[in-house]
Amino acid sequence: MPSYTAPVKDLQFILHEVLKASKSDVPGYEELEPDFTNAVLEEAGKLASEVLTPLNLVGDQQGCRLENGVVRTPEGFKEAFDQMREGGWPGLDMPEEFGGQGMPYVLGTAVGELFSSANQAFTMYQGLTHGAASAILAHGTEAQKATYLPNMVSCEWTGTMNLTEPHCGTDLGLMRTKAEPQEDGTYKISGQKIFISAGEHDMSSNIIHLVLAKIPGGPEGIKGVSLFIVPKFLVNEDGSLGARNGVSCGKLEEKMGIHGNATCVMNYDEATGYLLGTEHKGMRAMFTMMNEARIGVGMQGLAQAEIAYQNAVIYAKDRLQGRDVTGIKNLDGPADPLIVHPDIRRMLMDQKSFTEGARAFMLWGASMIDRSHRADDAAAEGLVSLLTPVIKGFCTDQGYDMTVQAQQVYGGHGYIEEWGMSQYTRDARIAMIYEGANGVQALDLVGRKLAADGGKHVMAFFELVKTFIKDNKDADEDFARDYLEPLKAASKDLQAAGMFFMQNGMKNPNAALAGSTDFMHLFGHVCLGLMWSQMALAAKAALAEGASDTAFYETKLITGRYYMARRLPATALHLKRIESGADPVMALDAANF
CATH class of the missing domain: 1.20.120 (Four Helix Bundle (Hemerythrin (Met), subunit A))
Incomplete structure (x- = not known):
């Protein structure tokens, strides 16, 4: 079975010797002393290596099952999610007033890499919740924040984002999901959404869906889209869970990878929804979630490349094949280890130089998000907005390529499931597609962000x-x-x-x-x-x-x-x-x- 060791020393090097985090003038960074961040990263690394990594193969082999409208997650996932909650990890960088720990986003990003490397499909459940909570935090009313955020920050309730429909992916102006206004200020949401990650599962008591829909009579196209909070179970005034809402999972998609995450077709049948933000301004609110998600997906490219690289190095040092052309290195064995060969070295150096460079790039981007939010720095916000499609597109394209190179180091064994390497390639592949396909990221960069x-x-x-x-x-x-x-x-x-x-x-x-x-x-x-x-x-x-x-x-x-x-x-x-x-x-x- 593949193994994983958290790259704590490298993360510490970037945080403190390159970014000099604790010496930064960004509010909250004074808490990021080396001893503190090391303790956090070591503990997260332990959870990643000992709990999440063994479940990665389980999730890939078992997948999720839809039974009588309920999605059953792979064996061990629920218990691991409980451990994640008990440790307070989902709320690491969320506001203290809603039960989070208030740490900077840069530390949350560093921890997120460890969890994603260990088990990408599992980590998506809390990652999507984090994004949905961030959208409510940025655009919700005080009542909405009080109703939803404490339980979402703790991951007692999880969250999703619902954009894509069977006939429209990138072109969201074509969507047909309707939101009919009601006299009490709510809306009745009707339509179907597809490719909804973590849309239904058995690891939380409620799921808070953020759903894009059109209010009849609104502007045509994308300008007529609004965003709604649609809980799986309605929430009573006292915070308890009420009646089941008109939302259900109609199907689980069979996918190339991330089998441990439930990718759902979601049906909305006059489900009660609550407007998030302003009418017909849904994309503005959704982009709060999508921009965070795009950086998180860029990190997934790095994360899969990292764990694939770690195992490729172990294999290259252990597997005996051929002799070094400059002279025998393993005098007592029938052949030299793979790592003596220049072409194996080339592939490993491609991987190593990418993962370490991308890690620095990711944390630099995260530090700019902190600077923009915590120090209200417009220049930092503009720069990270420019770089978001680069982080997402480049790091996932390259990250996928590096998992393929790691497979190649194994030769034929890289193609055999029992060695585990194909899972990293299959799991990494989705990162080039979701949260805006990489071709769309490139168009966004050239068509919008440059100018x-x-x-x-x-x-x-x-x-x-x-x-x-x-x-x-x-x-x-x-x-x-x-x-x-x-x-x-x-x-x-x-x-x-x-x-x-x-x-x-x-x-x-x-x-x-x-x-x-x-x-x-x-x-x-x-x-x-x-x-x-x-x-x-x-x-x-x-x-x-x-x-x-x-x-x-x-x-x-x-x-x-x-x-x-x-x-x-x-x-x-x-x-x-x-x-x-x-x-x-x-x-x-x-x-x-």
Whole structure:
């Protein structure tokens, strides 16, 4: 059975030596002292390794079952969910007034990676609840917050988001679910939603669905969509549970992966719903949940890549195959371990350099969310909004690729279920699709985010990179050669791609849209190049100060140099594709495909 060890030391390195969290001026960060965060991460890592990881295979093999309208989760899930609740983990970064612990989002993100690596399907139940609670926190009335949040923060009640319908996915303006106003101020919700993760299950006493629907007579298309709170059981004035609402699970989807999560077809038959936010402004409220979810999904790409990598390393060190071409290494054995071979090393270094770079990128993004919310910093909010589609799209595309590479290390055993590696590939695959397919993320990045506020956020990113390079140009020659020069070249590629869109996008929009996925990946590589450069500086500083764990910091520098030399040059390829324009993509007539 695959194993998992929480990367606590690496998380601590990023939090305290790269981001310098406890020294930040963001309110609440003064609590993030190294000893405190280490204790939290160690405890979360123990739960992840000892409880959630063994259940990952159970969930994959057993899946969920729909019996008489009730979904039964895999064996052991309910008991593990009880442990999660008892430990207060779902409310780690939620407000104290509703029973949370009020910790910064960055710490919640770090803990979330550990749980997602260990068991993605299980962790989705609380992750979706967190997002739904955040939407109610941002847009709900005081009465709605008091009614729903205490039980959702604790995960006594769980939450969902209901967008997709059988005939519409990305184009939500086509939805047919109706919300008929009632005299008492409630609405009767009728329609069908599909692909609803955690839509029905046996691990909580109530499920609070957030449902997009149209109020008759409202504007056409997406401008006529509103968001509603639709509980599985109605809630009485005293907080107790009342009658069963008109919502039910009609079917469980059979999926490629995340078998332990109940992906439901949800039927709403004049279910009682309560308007969340303003009429016809449902997308604004839903995006509070979706933006958080998109960053969480980006983290899932990293998380699956991490556990796949850990097991691939163990296998590569243990499996004997062939001899090292430079000379026998295992003198007493019939063959050398796989890890001596350069192509195995290439795959492992691809994985290692991605996971560590993406981890820094994810926590940097989470710290910007904290800065925007806790310090009311509009610049941080603008920058993280720009980077959200990059975090989601790039990290899940690359994360999936890394699980495939981990499978490849195993050879034929990677394709056999008993080794467990195929589950990571299958589970990672959904992250490229849900919460906005990655092609849509790329379109959002190029079509909306680049030009937002006159382009000032992307210009701020360019300035951030430029300032970093300028401030460190007098560092040692090795750092300049190995990090700053590749980062500068990659940043120029990103700027050139942006310039191409500016010059060609208006007269030929397809020229920009045809290059959008390449731009998202180009942007992602530059972000990881920046992260690796910052981590290299921190590692060099630690070594200069006489750090005791020299192997950790030297390994960090070697891994960073690999990324800068072998992965970052992909920006030139992406730029070349972008500059080819729309013609190669659009030239073939539809009838000739």
